[in-house]
Amino acid sequence: MAYAVDILDRRSSHFVFWLPGLEVSAPPKLLLGTFSENGSKNEFQQLVRQPFVAVDGKPGLWLLDPNDLQPGLTDGTVYHYWFQLGGLTVTDPIAFTVDYSYLGLENAKARSDSVQPPTVVKFRDGKLWACDVDGQESARTPIPTQSSLPSNNHMVIYELPTSWARASTQTDRANESGAAAVKVDVGSFADVTALFDVNARGQHYGSDASHAILQELGINALELLPPADAKPKGDWGYATAHYFAPDYDLGTASQLAVLSETINKQGVRMFTDVVMAFGHDSYGDVYGDDTRANVFHLDPNAEPENPDSYEAGTTGGQKRDGFGGRPWRYIKTVDGYDPESGDGDTTTPKTVQPAWAFHRAHLTRWMVDFGVGGLRLDSLNNVGSWDFVKSYRERAWALYNQRYGGDADKSKFLIVGEELSMPVDMLTGGCLDALWNEKWQQRARAAVLGESWGDDDFEWTVRKLVDCRQDQLNGGSFSDGSQAVNYLTSHDIEGYRKNRMYDFLADSGVTDTLEIEKRAKLAFVLLLTSVGVPMIFAGEEFADQQDQSQDMARKQTDPVNYERKNDGGWRQALFTYVALLTKFRTACPALGVDDTNIFHVDASRGGKVLAWSRGGGTDAAEKPVVVVANFSDQDIVDEYVVPSFPDKDVAGWREVTHDRDVPAEWIGREPLYAWEAKVYTYWRG
Template identity: 25%
Template sequence: MGAIVYTGGVGFRVWAPYATSVTVGGDFNSWSASATPLANEGNGYWSRDVAGAAVGQKYKFVVNGTDWKKDPYSKKQESSVGASIIYSQTAPAGIAIPYFEDMMIYQLHVGSYCGSSATGISKFADVANKAQYIKDLGVNMVELLPIMEFPGENSWGYNPTDIFAPEADYGGPEGLKALVTALHNKGVGIILDIVYNHLGPSDMDLWRFDGWYQNNLGGIYFFNDWRAETPWGHTRPDYGRGEVRQFLRDNAIYWLQTFNVDGLRWDSTVNIRKVNYTDEIPEAWTLMQWINNEINAVKGSAISIAEDLAKDPWITYTTGSGGAGFDAQWDAGFVHPVKTAIETGWDSDRNMVDVAAALAIKYGDRCRQVIYVSSHDEVGNGKSRPPSAIDSANPGSWFAKKRSTLGAAVLFTAPGIPMIFQGEEFLQPGWFDNSVYNNFMNWNLVTQNAGIVQMYKDLITLRKNYGALRSNNITVFHVDNANKVIAFHRWNGSQNMVIICNFANKTWNWDYQIGWPVWATGHAVFNSDWNGYSSDFGNFGGWDTAPISGGMDGMAQKANIAIAPYSVVVYDLY
């Protein structure tokens, strides 16, 4: 579909079942609206080979004699309001990506990641220049906010106009290919964020593409009844129409094959499958099943992630059992209790029961739940990043550092696929504004907060080194809501680990006891209060401890603990 390059020319093919005529105009025919008519195939499709047309030339379809339309399958755009550009490429080299339970994801927004008020938005090439930084951090997957063509340059990307064309202001398809190559060369996989719950709504030539529509709605690519309604406009694709299903399926497979990306994150799947979060769209469920089956067939190693946030296990159940077939889903049950616990102002208001439930929540396979404390949504839409939410006057204060890193330590020791958001590792303050120009990162903080960056590196390395931390296995065996302490047991085979989290501004100097899962010395392998992470940390605790007789927390033995305020200590038991 679209512009298909062959030796000596280009074939053009487009779907326009209600059109009376379709031609193609472009650089190859002096932009004539009539010189190059397409033949009606009789099945709603129109096509023609154009000898002499070549890569790099601009074009548009002309529908019904006067409507100049961008190619729905356009692989490269001048802009969201410009011409389509004939484009062809070979795929960049792929890599072997980690198993799902071994993944650690870094979510970033291309336009703000390396931009500045002096240089403007950043591009794919700028992010590629940070590939070594990302590798050194230790994460093994990067997830980009949507990079499909959108209006202007000032956007998060959740308003796509041309879903096959990488954003021109970011560097277009050539830039995306170079970014994939740069990350792959460092052993880091890449996940793209795709938006199928709506399209546009502005700068969208798909709207009434061939002139037909019903109920004053969008025409052939969209539902033309109550199902069109979404929180972003009446532009939900018609998942029941075969050609639209094919369009979305082709798009998902295009990124996996042509750019060799390693996964797809589907935006708000609950708004694919439901209208107003309540009324089911059966065709949407079968669409997701079909595309996930196709992903498995085309690139079985790729991860398909749903942002569903409804805690529905059927999202990750196999299609053979009736599930949607996703490999993982974002975990709303983790982020809100943990984020609330670290950001709440008064210790007395922190709810350890909620945190314990967040650690233990399971809908399906726990290793198929993407867990996080920050994401573009959780630090956007008026919500601050944790350091600023904790201390708005001074997001670099002791309290902000201690409690935000408390959240990080819980994240990287919990079961699931951990994800962090850009700048989380160096305490980027503020909130993720709807205006990209207010979101530029302060890269000076990498040096200023080098110790905090090192803590993130240590937590990531810890998770890589201990299979118990990557397993499904967890028992939250100690929940002390009065003193704001929790402890949980992680294990894998004979490997046993205990994680102790102090959510209060109180020091425990060997005068706190918890149950102990096995009769073995606890060797401290991580202490978030180490003053190498920040000079104002106390360097307290993190010392080995041995079991003592006497049952506690339902276990046959117990142990005395020393732990600093707002800190996490991780023990390896042997």
């Protein structure tokens, strides 16, 4: 299966070791073997230890034909292998499948950076085939029709750590009595598939409260937190070690392909989270202790004069942080073999940026094999090089266009970046298509407490929530709703008022569950009717809460307790409410355009009652959505008159959140209760 990337296409005919800019005293070697027939993963049988061959005219490229190995390989057999360089044994940096079961590495405590799991490959018909640990060769995700997928302005993204697809109770071993239990995350790609398909059987469960919840919720974009392999087990996946391989603990490439195909058939796009600020990969060790000689990674403290050592690519600022890994080196070139084009020889050397080429190659793997429909790029300030980010985005768009024969719909692919200073010039400069809208979260949380945020009064706090284009940011403002990803909560809980909504409200003195339900519903009206791309963090759709202690210095450690969704009470009611709004958001034309008008601010109530419209006119694509919201604890039980309510004389108005028709005489004059928002439209889907 061709990738149109030279180093990836060569891997079907050869073992490939790319060592740009590295002089070696002896050729690297391939160490290959199988596990014993009794199935014990502790009995590795070494069969081959054979040197690679340097490719004439391709400096840095080492190849080994599997048909030249001695003893010869057996057709149809699955092999495990490592690369050896001097006294160092490492994982293939471009491994498509790794196996931690070797020597008991399934134990999370054994997963230090020194661990180098073997790569898995099948030898068949004289070629090398990527396969799962069990030998299954995964098929590529079929390309969905563009018409079946949502446009960016009609997406509702669900942010999910894959392992949170299933939570389990485990006895806390630190408690000698055995009485204490904690929730641990044990989900897999197969379990995520079961969140969408009632007929799918998850890997760790058959049927429970979480089964097919995401199909029921109606989201149409799934963002998996980094699905590439990371060494820690039961963690977030941000310590990426093997960029081309699906995470061993989350399942196989075949299961990931099934997940992607399953959701694509439901009109759901798959986003993947990518970490390129730092890595825990094999190249960190291959180049030795002298980090200045490493063409892939750097130590910012050892190179204070290097602009690549600083956040956002500037000197004199904050140094980049490897967070236990090694920052990628982006300002570095070597002459030799180009792994992307295959060009570059000793007579006409090609100037190559190794880290750029490496990351664009794994992007190709994920786009081509798993049908990725969008990307979220993590911690861009810590990446440091906006030139690289721009190059990465350009390659992603090129791959997307190739997917549809050069005639791709530009509204159905998106590159989102996390840069919390929110520099809009990353959008205007072509580095990104969208940014995480960090300010939106803070404004929304203030609003559901009846508070203003920052330097704005309450009216402008809401105005900037409803239409993010009104916000003045670093370098300008958003020009289109697809440029801003809005969220109430994310996986990052570090800092003030960033914990789960349930816990945030409880910490703010809102402890009665009926009051929490009211505020959460109001928050979701804001999220799902405002300009921007809404993102729901897993579990917020039914106000899940933190069961373990909240450590604001860390990411959220608690997996979702999906059993709460079917509590038969207020949480189930909240889920039904959010699902109704989610399906409305994904379908209603007016919520896919930017036209917004706040036409009513009630000064007599301190500006805490506002009304706004999205869309407008009588055209089918612009039949308005009108929201009337009460951000106070005052019930208006008789009727609340909204002056200038648009299109009052048009028949067919309905209130969306309760799915009821509104009599003509009630338009613009219904009761409005404390912390309530009513959503009206005469659009009929």
